Amino acid sequence: MFKILLINGLIIGGVYGLIALGYSLIYRASGLMSFAQGDMITLGAYLGLTFYSILRLPFFLSFILTFACAFIVGVLLEKGVIRALLNKSVLPIYIVLATIAISYIIQNATQALFGTTTLRFPQVFSTATLTISGITAQTEAFACLVISLALMFLLHLFMTKTKFGTAMRSAAMDPLAAESCGINTSMSTGITWALAAAIASIAGMLLGPMYGVYTTLGSVVGRKGFAGAVVGGYGNMYGAMVGGIILGLVETFVAGYWTGTYKNLIAYAILILFLFVKPTGIFNEKAIQDV
Amino acid sequence: MKKILSILLVLMLLLSITACAAPKTEEPKTEEPSKQQPETKEPEGEEEPSGETFRISTYLQLSGSNAEAGNNAKNGIDLAVKYINENGGFNGAQVVVDHYDTTGSTEEAVKIVQKVLENKSADAIIGSVNSNEVSACISYINEAELYNFGLGTSATWMEDQSMIWTFRASANNNRIAPLDVDMILELGYDTVAIISGTDDTGSSTATAFEKACAEKGLTVTTRQECDTADTDFSGQITQILATDPDTIFMSLIGDTFGPFVKQLRNMGYNGMLACKECFSTAYQEVAGYENSNYIAFVYPYVPYNSVEECTIPYMRSMLEKYYAEYGKCPTHESAYRGWDTMMAMWEASKIAGSNESDALREATHKVKIDGLGGTLDYTKGDREGYSAFNSFVLVDGQNILLDEWLSSGGYEAYKTATGRDR
Helix, strand or coil, X not given: CHHHHHHHHHHHHHXXXXXXXXXXXXXXXXXXXXXXXXHHHHHHHHHHHHHHHHCCCXXXXXXXXXXXXXXXXXXHHHHHHHHHHHHCCCCHHHHHHHHHHHHHHHHHHHHHHHCXXXXXXXXXXXXXXXXXXXXXXXXXXXXXXXXXXXXXXXXXXXXXXXXHHHHHHHHXXXXXXXXXCCCCHHHHHHHHHHHHHHHHHHHHHHHHHHHCECCCHHHHHHHHHHHHHHHHCCCCHHHHHHHHHHXXXXXXXXXXHCCCCCHHHHHHHHHHHHHHHCCCCCCCCCXXXXX | CHHHHHHHHHHHHHHHHHHCCCCCCCCCCCCCCCCCCCXXXXXXXXXXXXXXXXXXXXXXXXXXXXXXXXXXXXXXXXXXXHHHHHCXXXXXXXXXXXXXXXXXXXXXXXXXXXXXXXXXCCCEXXXXXXXXXXXXXXXXXXXXXXXXXXCXXXXXXXXXXXXXXXXXXXXXXXXHHHHHHHHHHHCCCCEEEEEEECCHHHHXXXXXXXXXXXXXXXXXXXXXXXXXXXXXXXXXXXXHHHCCCCEEEEECCHHHHHHHHHHHHHCCCCCCEEECCCCCHHHHHHHCHXXXXXXXXXXXXXXXXXXXXXXXXXXXXXXXXXXXXXXCCCCCCHHHHHHHHHHHHHHHHHHHCCCCHHHHHHHHCCCEEEECCEEEECCCCCCECCCCCEEEEEECCEEEEHHHHHHCCHHHHHHHHHCCCC
């Protein structure tokens, strides 16, 4: 039983980690907080469904198109809303409020366009389930874990080893100083939000076959992803992944050894505990000082 | 300039969402004699019910996690209203329905009902398919002494005998629960695990089922719970499978059914499942048809994939009308609940010869008509329509009567297909 719970905890933790990566990326590269990230997952799932199931395009092409569309939506979101507010020198809380509004806009827009029915996202892989050391789970779930881990490394390398990543971080730390050094802060935050939206769209395309596609698909898992990002250290890529996995494991073990009734309670209690005891998270990311 | 650019970019953002939309499913049309009412409009105005129309307000979940059930109920009600209006209405008065969307929020449901009552804008009210919402609202409606029906299947809100203005034309899960146990025993099983939602219907049905198990000698190996918005059930499933039950009884709600069954099958359980209600087409769509095999349940009726599939004359006649109106069969049985509710109300209006709430309430106790799931009989005085149910099993997308399936060697075929000995 322990092994089954462990594998399933890692899988769901991988999902939360993937979502947490988006939150952390935005914070790390723009110093901002988005509550629309969960709904970007929903949007990604609907985009993927449109290309893959409705237009019947090959999965790889659907994947690329979804990624590209989400990237564009992310740019538009940053340029149309976030940048517009930043140019007004508003307090960070206004950005947060704007992202909450965007979250509802996405939920209602998808509802208006796709209806209220949960839609079936066809399975992506020809093999429905995979068995690893005697534990069977959906192939997309394993893929989610693998892709999350790969993205974690890639994003970390991108942010720390590339010129553009460094520029993004400096733009987040001190936009004025960054601009005086010739960094285009507007473009850097735009790319950040676009990347975060694109990552969310990947999560959406992988969650769709597991849970079906509906308008609030991303909002619940999005909250868990946020909690994972905080636990790991808000803004830290490794922290996002580790936080997500811890949350997934806790949830699964609580439900497996105790009760499913209180698994969410325990998961969010851990979030509160971290906020009080170690707000910088496991990876000691000093997010709290910047807010 | 920047402001204009910002506005343009926001518009582009919205358009980009629009651009990727699926071809929108045709919205159900309600061909009512008066103007179409917006689904989510606020109850307003001081419009008094007139003698020429009989105005019904509904509070249904038309968006959110259990919207499939709400929208099907709405379709069923609208279809019945169309039929009733074509056949003389309520004592000559044309029926007009105002639908309000609760969005799945009990608070919203209460606000809607309070406004409808405050504005006196309804001659009758039909409540939600979500029992939580009905439970929260019926005390206000009863206080106002307004004729009303609930569509939920939980026993809880009908237990209060003082709610004399409230009736039901759908199933009462607590009456079904002991029959679920009988069905499981008939299949030769000794043990069962329970997965239940924490919502009113899921929880109360699971409790009634557990009680019936104790009375009838069926061993419950474990009872696991999940939230209505849960998407991951691996912990609960692991606990359930660790107890090695003969079968698993699902007392869930709406959107949790599909992902639960899918995850359960993916985690290796291919045995028989028992369900508190029929496993609707919408649930099968999400769970995957290959995963929806061998789900047994006790219920008044079942969903059909096509009109031709149905051999029950009255049900088939309703399905033909439904298909003609909406271009598809109901995807959730709550469409039947909506239809039956309107038919029971119509019959009451005929018996009463009046559309006054008090007369309708009195007359409903004399209603005994054919419903879609058998006889709707209110003469027992308990305000419940259905008291007889059938056992079915879902195999290859078909809901087959359990007795027929057993006698035709279905169970042996199940054992061969699944490699299980029970």
